[in-house]
Amino acid sequence: MAAPLPPGSTIGVLGGGQLGRMLSQAASRLGFNVVILDPEENSPAGRVSQGQVVAAYDDATALTVLGKVAQVVTFEFENVPASSIERLAEAGALVAPGPRALAVAQDRVEEKTFLNSVGATTVDFAPVDSLDDLLAGLEQLGTPALLKTRRDGYDGKGQVWIRSAEMAADAWSAIGEKPAILEARAAFIRELSVICARGRDGAVAVYPLGENIHSGGVLKTTLAPAKVDAATETRAREIATAILNGLDYVGVLGVELFDLGNGKLLVNEIAPRVHNTGHWTQDGCVCDQFEQHIRAIAGWPLGPTEAHARVEMTNLLGDEVEQWRTLAAEADVRLHLYGKAEARPGRKMAHVNRVRVL
Template identity: 85%
Template sequence: MSPLPPGSTLGILGGGQLGRMLSQAASRLGFNVVILDPEENSPAGRVSQGQIVAAYDDPTALMVLGQTCQAVTFEFENVPATSVERLAQGGAVVAPGPKALAVAQDRVDEKTFLTGVGATTVDFVAVDSLDDLIAGLDWLGAPALLKTRREGYDGKGQVWVRSAAMAADAWHAVGERPAILEARADFVRELSVIAARGRDGRIAVYPLGENVHKGGVLKTTLAPAAVDTKTERRARAIARAILEGLDYVGVLGVELFDLGGGRLLVNEIAPRVHNTGHWTQDGCVCDQFEQHIRAIAGWPLGPTTAHARVEMTNLLGDEVEQWTKLSARADARLHLYGKAEARPGRKMGHVNRVKPL
């Protein structure tokens, strides 16, 4: 595929904040953007050339999107993999491809893939019944984390099982759906790495971020994280193995457990731009959103060196009402998502506090 020239049209499945920031980055590079999202007047749709209001699996909508756009991507991994396959079968250029989406949508498949490319994870077992859960607890020990195999994000669809006596309640709590039981990881902190792979196979990796969660939701990311050379090299090697194993095109987020001494476990991967990469908007010349657009359009990847130290803080629910105070700070850059309703725990925006390296 030749690099797409400015003036080309890109499609994005999903109209939330990630789609919005991808669209804004594409606009800076001279691209037009069409959003497909079932919600009218979506945050991304309002900053794009147009929006198709339809379900993600609507055949007609997918056909129109594929015929209108020279490349199509997605903003979140719960888009039906069959929709991406339908687009590709119809001749659309889709990145990342269906394989990455399918792997990331099933936690057992994801961890099986990761171990296959040499990226160590916690021990795990597939759970399809209460008996499986009890047997898994016997093998992994308690406490262990039970998660639904599919869907679930920001702490949803998961529960800690602290003893075998809790097994039945935990199985009920996840809806008695196919699940995964993960061993507890004795980690020092959570890190993440944002990496990209272009259509030519070249790879670019951003400095690591250190993350703090609150109530299962990411609260802050500090980047570049204070890590030793061994840890940095291992994180880069993991990212490269995943990108190449998936024949990936675009930006990928990798969440890591830091065990110390350069030992890292992969927690999850996200086949898209990632919340822990928002710091790049004000800490790098080419942020993760522009990088993703460059990759899917066949452009050269941009530089990933940090020119500032950034503390990214998510604004959840009514925390967005602090916008007047935050916008007055000389060291802070405010990013708001244009969402109408500030529900508790809902990501309404983020603020990047910029400091010298």
């Protein structure tokens, strides 16, 4: 991209869920047109966009069409087939973030190997391709240890804790005997996350840290800016910058961190996209993570990341969304509904930001 995309350009988004919806809304505020590609007809993102291509993410014709109408294509989830990215490139579209970031994020062994190579330390780990590998890994790392599939899996899915070697066979069976990674347990105080961005010119912007609280493997609440000391804040910024530059990244990236105390942080995982733990920025910052992502991929200057309010972000799962009447009446609450038709148990239906003056 030789110059910033002007307003009126078209941005393509792979994925029609809530993240795609909020990306589309941010892009529209900046004057861009948005076209969604998603297999679900009338998707949440499609309903707030200029148009939607209803097709599978690996549909060759649909990708060719999207690549021709969009000047840049991004995605709301990281499990996009590599062949889809190649097809878009052949059609002449830029894709951001690029294929390197996707390849790293799609394989947990590759991810941890890369992170350690740029000085973003993780827990100790071992690749697992068989029950014998798993037993050897348990001997190396000890118990308890966490077994995860190398690919896919989210919100606690595709993983199981192993508390003794006798559990190995059952754990291996529980994840479907798929290629996996075994991770040592981290003795952390709390989980933090940092949302960061890198522009096409290499500029880096980092938001204040958030503190995350999970329930049943699913993020429930993020408190931001997190109450951290200067050493922790500095280390998080160093980690974010190293990852962004190491991937030659363009766009917003989420980095999940284990806080061990005294400024020591381990990286849990990265997400090459806008992130649930960054939703607080919608009401806590002048430029939220969604606008920041659009700015980055379009070649615009990155926006400010300073917090002007303290925010408690809470996900509404399943039928919790029925609380919308009560929540809408609370003066300090900003309600963000995703437009999903069916409130299945555990499904992310909305989030609320409770705003406090700093």
